[in-house]
Amino acid sequence: MSQPADPAAAPAACPVAVSERDRDAVLHAVSSAVLAVTRHLSVREVLQVIVRSAARLLDAKYAALGVPDDDGAFAEFVAEGISDEQWKAIGPTPRQHGMLGAMLREGAPVRLADIRKDPRFEWWPKAHPILKDFLGVPIMDGGTVLGIIFLSNKRTPGGFDDADEELLTLFAAHAAIAITNARLYERGRELTVIEERTRMARELHDAVSQKLFSLRLTARAAAALARTDPERAAETIDRVERMAGEALTELRAVIVELRPPELDRHGLVDSLRKQVALLDRLHPMKVAFTVEGEPPGDRDSAPDSAPDRARDLAPEIEVAVLRVAQEALHNAVRHARAARIDVRLAHEEAGLVLEVSDDGAGFDSSGPDGAGVHGLGLPSMSDRAQAVGGRLSVSSAPGRGTTVRLEVPA
Numbered sequence: 001m002s003q004p005a006d007p008a009a010a011p012a013a014c015p016v017a018v019s020e021r022d023r024d025a026v027l028h029a030v031s032s033a034v035l036a037v038t039r040h041l042s043v044r045e046v047l048q049v050i051v052r053s054a055a056r057l058l059d060a061k062y063a064a065l066g067v068p069d070d071d072g073a074f075a076e077f078v079a080e081g082i083s084d085e086q087w088k089a090i091g092p093t094p095r096q097h098g099m100l101g102a103m104l105r106e107g108a109p110v111r112l113a114d115i116r117k118d119p120r121f122e123w124w125p126k127a128h129p130i131l132k133d134f135l136g137v138p139i140m141d142g143g144t145v146l147g148i149i150f151l152s153n154k155r156t157p158g159g160f161d162d163a164d165e166e167l168l169t170l171f172a173a174h175a176a177i178a179i180t181n182a183r184l185y186e187r188g189r190e191l192t193v194i195e196e197r198t199r200m201a202r203e204l205h206d207a208v209s210q211k212l213f214s215l216r217l218t219a220r221a222a223a224a225l226a227r228t229d230p231e232r233a234a235e236t237i238d239r240v241e242r243m244a245g246e247a248l249t250e251l252r253a254v255i256v257e258l259r260p261p262e263l264d265r266h267g268l269v270d271s272l273r274k275q276v277a278l279l280d281r282l283h284p285m286k287v288a289f290t291v292e293g294e295p296p297g298d299r300d301s302a303p304d305s306a307p308d309r310a311r312d313l314a315p316e317i318e319v320a321v322l323r324v325a326q327e328a329l330h331n332a333v334r335h336a337r338a339a340r341i342d343v344r345l346a347h348e349e350a351g352l353v354l355e356v357s358d359d360g361a362g363f364d365s366s367g368p369d370g371a372g373v374h375g376l377g378l379p380s381m382s383d384r385a386q387a388v389g390g391r392l393s394v395s396s397a398p399g400r401g402t403t404v405r406l407e408v409p410a
Contacts, residue, residue, distance in 0.1 A: 046182040047078045050175045051149065055080045057171060058164050060151035062131060065139075067147040067179075068104055072096050076147075082129065089127035098122035103136050103148045110136045111165050115152070133159035137172045139179065146179055211247040215240060268318045269345065272325055276343050283333055285358075286340045293347035313352065317408055320384040321345075321354050324392065327381050328356035328404040336360025336402060351390075351410040357403040362396040381406075 047065050055063035062081040069075040077093045096104055102120045103110055115121050115134040124131075136150030149172055154160055218240050225233035263271055269291055276289040313321075325343060332341045338360030346353040378394060385392035385406055396402035 043179070043182045043186050044076055044078065046178055047076055047147075048080075050178060051078050051080045054149055054151060054168065054171055054175075058135070058151055058160070058168060059155045060135075061153040061155055062129060063149070063151045065147055065149045066094070066100060068096055068145070086127060086129070090125045091127075099134075099136070100148065103138060103150070104145055107138045107140065107145050109138070109165055109169060110134065110150075111160055113159055135160040135164060135168060137165070137168045139172045139176045141176050141180060146176055149175065211243060211250060215243045215247060218243060263315070263318050263322060268313060268321060271322055272343060272345060275322075275326065275329065279329060279333060279341075285333070285338050287329070287333075287343070288340070289343045289345075291345050313408075314388075317352070317388045317390075320388045320390065321352065321406060321408065324381045324384055324404070324406050325354055325356060331404075332356060332358040332360065332402065336362075338401065349410070350407070352408045354406040354408075355403055357401060359401045362398050362400045362402050364396075364398060 047067070051063045051065045054060070054065075060081075062079070064077065064079040066074040067076040073095050074093050079087075082090075094100060099110065099115060099118065099120050099122075112118055112134045114132050116132070131152040133154055134150065134152050135154075136148055138145045139147045139149055149168070151160070151168065154164070218236060222233050222236035222240060225236060266274065273289050276287050280287040329341065329343065332338055336358040338358035341356065341358045344353075344355040344357070346355075378392075381404070382392045385408075388408055390406055390408035393405045393407075394402065395405070
C-alpha cells in the first residue's frame with residue numbers, strides 16, 4: 001500500500017518543456033558568472049553572481065549557495081536577500097544539517113510548498129528570515145556534489161512549479177562550469193604568486209644578500225685600517241658607502257616588483273578600504289574612503305551591485321594604484337597637519353582615477369620642481385604612474401591642503 005502524500009510537499013517533478021525564452025534567460029544569467037571568472041573575481045564573488053542571477057531568474061526573495069568542506073561545515077556560503085546586519089544577528093555559517101545536509105547527501109532536487117513541514121527540516125537561528133516555499137538543486141560535477149543552490153519565498157503567488165525546478169536544474173548545470181573554472185583560475189593564480197615570490201627570494205639572495213655580505217667584510221677592513229692607515233681606511237669607507245647605495249638600489253628594485261599579498265586576498269578596493277580604516281583608527285584626523293562608478297565589465301552583468309570592485313584591472317595597475325595611495329596617505333598623515341584626509345577611487349569613462357586629498361598646511365607647488373615636493377616620494381609615485389601608462393599630478397597651496405591625483409586610462 002502506498003504511503004499518503006505529504007501535504008507540504010509539492011507534486012513530483014514531471015518532464016516540462018523549457019521554453020526557448022527561459023533557456024535564453026538561463027544562458028544570460030550564467031553568462032554573468034562566466035564573465036565574473038574572466039574578470040578575475042574570486043570563487044566567492046563568482047558564487048555571489050550565481051546566487052544573484054538565480055534569484056532574478058526565478059523571482060525569489062531569498063537565494064543561497066553553499067559549497068561544503070570536509071569538516072561538516074561550508075567552505076563558502078553566500079546568500080541574496082539578507083542584509084549584513086541580518087547576517088550578524090543570525091550568527092555563524094550554517095553546518096551541514098537539516099535540509100542542507102540532506103541535499104548534500106542525496107544529491108537530488110527538493111521542491112516543497114512549506115519547508116517547515118518537511119521531516120528533514122530541523123531549526124533556524126532566532127534571527128533567520130522565515131522561509132516557506134522552497135526549491136533546492138545540487139550543483140554537480142559528474143557524480144560529485146560541488147554545492148547546493150536553493151531559493152525560497154517566490155514573489156509570484158503559488159510557489160515554485162515543475163518549470164521552475166527544470167529551469168534551476170539547467171542553471172545549476174551551467175553554474176557548475178563557472179565554479180570549476182573559478183577554482184582553476186584561483187589555483188593557477190596562487191601558483192603564479194608562489195612562483196613569483198620564489199623568484200623574488202632568489203633575487204634577494206643572489207643580489208642583495210651577497211652585496212650586504214661584501215659590505216660587511218669591507219666595513220671590517222675599514223675598521224682594522226682606521227688606526228694603522230687612516231688614508232686607506234677613508235678610501236675603504238668610501239667604498240662601503242658606494243656598496244651600500246648599490247645594495248639599496250637593488251633592494252628597492254626587487255621590492256617594487258613584489259605584489260602586496262593583500263591584493264590577492266582582498267582585491268584593490270577592499271585593500272584600500274582596510275588601509276584607510278586602519279589609519280582612521282590610529283590617527284586623530286578623520287580618514288575617509290569613497291568609491292564612485294563601476295568598472296566597465298560590471299555594468300552589464302550586475303547593474304544593481306555596489307560599485308565596490310576594481311577586479312577588471314590588470315595586476316600591475318592594482319599594485320601601482322595601491323602603492324601611490326599608500327605613499328600619498330603616508331605623506332598626508334606625517335606632514336600635512338590635516339583635520340581630514342579623503343581617498344577617492346572613481347571609475348570614469350576615461351579610466352580609473354585615484355585622489356588623495358587633505359585639508360592641511362599645503363605647500364607652494366608653483367616653482368619649477370614644486371617646492372616642498374621633494375622628500376614626499378613624488379618621483380617614486382610618478383614612476384609607478386608612468387609604468388602603467390598613467391599620469392600623476394600634485395596640486396597644493398599654502399594653507400589650502402594638497403591633492404595627489406593618479407589617472408590610469410581605460
